[in-house]
Amino acid sequence: MAKEFRGGASLKAELSCPICLSLYKNPVLLRCGHSFCNECIQKTLSAQQQSKGTYSCPMCNAQLDPTLELQKNFQLCNIVKVFQPTASEGQQDEGSAEGKEEVVPCDYCLDQSQPAVKTCLSCDASLCQAHLNKHNAKASQQDHILVGVGAGGGAAERRCPEHGKLLECFCQYEEQHICVLCSIAGRHKGHSIVTLKEAHSKQLGTLSIIMARLQEDKNALITALKELQRSENQVKTNTKIATALLQKQFEEMKTAMIQKEKKILSDIESIEKKQLADITEVKKKMEEKRDEAEKHLQSLQKMREEPDLFLFFKEFKVANDRAARRDFSIDTMDVVVQLNKARINQYQQWIQNLMSQLDQYLQRMKNELTNQIRRRRI
Template sequence: MNPCDFSLGKPQSAEKVCLNKEASLSKHCSKNAQKDLSLVTPNAGGYPEERRCREHAKMLDCYCQDDLACVCAMCSSVGSHKGHSIVALKEEHDKQRVILSLTMKSIQENKNAVNKVLMHLQKSEDQIKYNKKSLTVQLSKLFQEIKSQVNQKEKQILGDIQSNEEKQLADIFALKKKAEGKRDAALHGLQELQMLTKQADAFRFLKDFQLAQERIKKQNSSNESVEVLTVHLDESVIQDVRSHTEAYLSNLDNLMQVVHGKIINQTQWCRAIPAAEFSLDDVVCEVFPSPPSPQTRKLSGTNSAAAHLTFGNMEQDP
C-alpha cells in the first residue's frame, strides 16, 4: 500500500500522487489539495517513469509545439528542444481543450446536417414512390379509357352490321313471301286451265276461259329479286386501319416520352459539403491564428471545420 502523506491518524491508502511535489494523497486529501498540485491517478502503466524525461529525469511539464511532444524544462533550455516553440503543458492542455470542444461542436453540427440529409432522402424516397403510384393510376385510367373507347367502337360497328343484316333479311323475307304467293296463284291458275281442257261445252268454255284470261292479265308478272354483292374488308382498308393505328400509337408514344423523361429526371442531385472532409488544422488556424505555413494551410479555403453542411440546389420541380 502506498500511504497518504497528508492523512492524519490512521494511515489511508493513497489514490492520487502529485507529480511536482512527489507526494501521495488519499481520496479525501486530494479533494482538499491545493489547485497547483498536479494530481494524477497512477495507472498500471508507467508512472512515474512515463512522466519524467528519460534524459534529465525531470517532470515533463513543458510542451514542444514543433515536435508535438511533452518535454522537460531542461530539454527546452539546453536539451534537444532548445530554440523550439515551447509552452507550459497546462497552456497546451487549455488550448487543446478548446480545440476539443470546437471539434465536438463541429461534429455535432455535421451530425445535425447529416440528419437533415437523411430526412431529405426519406422525403425523396417517398416522393419517388408517390410519383410512381399516381402516374400509374393516371396512365392506367387513361389506357382503360382508350381500350373502352376502342371496344365501344368495335361494338358499335359490329352492331350496325348486325342491324343492317336484320333489315335487309326482312326485305328479302318480304320478297320471298310475295314470290311464294305468286307461285301459289300460278299453281291455282294452272289447275283451273287444266280443268278447262276438259270442258266440252263451247259456251261454258268460252265464258270461263275469258274470265280466266282476265285474272291472268291482272296478275303482276314482274318478279322482284335482290342481287347481293360480295362484301369483305379490302386489303387496302385493312392496311389503312393498320397504318392509322401505328400513327396513333406513335403519337401516343411521343406524348408518353415526355412523361417518361420527366420521371427519369425527377431526381435532382443536391451537392452538400460532406461532413467527413473536416480538417482539424483549420480549427487551430481559426482559433489560434499563426503565420500561414504550407502544412497547416493547405486545406483552408476549401472548407472550414466550422462550416455548416449546406444544401445545394435542393428545390425540385413542383
C-alpha cells in the same frame, strides 16, 4: 482463484439468455443459430407480430418463417444444468474478489496509513484526503500534477525516459511530450517549446474549430436528410397521383371503347335486321308468284288432256289471257356482306396512330416523374 473466477464469469455470460440476461431456462434454437429462453423468445416474437407482423431474430435480425417451430436446444440445456451448481459459488467468489480490491496507502501517514485518493507526479507520492488538502494549500505546489490513484499506467509513463523528469513541456515542432531538460540540452533544443497548459489551450482551440466544423457538417447532413425524406414522401405522393390519374384515364378509355363497340355492333345488328326484312319481303312475293305459276301449270296440264276440242279452244283462250295478265318476273337483290378493304386499312392505321400517341404521352409522363428528383452532392 482470480483466473478461475474470470473463466466462470465468461462461461456464465455465454450461458445467459441475450434477452433476460439470466441463465437459460428451457433454451430453444432459432434457424440462424442463436438461442434464447423459450418464454423470452415467445414474448419477443409475439410483440414483433403485433408491431410489424413479421418474425426476426432479436440478435442478428435474420428473417424467420411465420410458421416456425421452436426446437429445444438439448445440448445447451444440459450444459446449463451442469453449470448451475457452481454458479452460486462463483457469485460468492465475485463478492470476495470485489472486497479485496487493491488499496494504495498514503505515503505520508505515519501511524495508521489511510487509503490514497490522488497521486502527485511531481512529488512522486500518493496522498490521502487529509494530506492532499495540506499539499494543495502550499503555493509552491499549486502547479504539481495530480492524477487518480493508478491512473495512466503509473508515474513511469509520465516521465522522460532519457532524463527521468516529468513530461511538463510540449514540442510543437515534433508534437511530442518532453521534459525541461529535453528543451534545454536535449534533441529538442531550439524547437518551439510550450508548457502542457499552453499546448492544451491551443489544442482546445483547434478542437473547438474541428467540433464547430463537424457540427456544421452534422447540421448540413440533418438538413439534407430532411430534404431527402421530403423528396421520398413527394415521390410516393406523385406516384399515387400519377397511378390514380392513369387508372382513371384507362378506365375512361375502356368505358368509351366498350360503349363504341356496343354502338357499332348495335348498328350492324340493325342493318342486318333491315336487310333480312327486305329479303323476307321479296322472298314472300316470289313464293306467291311461284304458287300462282304452279296453279296455272296444273290448269294447263288439265286442259291439255281435254278431249273435247271445242272446250279446249274455249278454255285455252281464257287461260292464255289470264297468264298474259300475270307478272311472273323475278325480283333479285344484290347483298354484299363485307367491309371495304381500303376502309379497314384506314381504321387500322388510325388505331396504330392512336396507340403511338398514347405511348408518347405515357413516356412524357414517365420522364416528368423521373426528372423531378436529381441527385446532387452538397
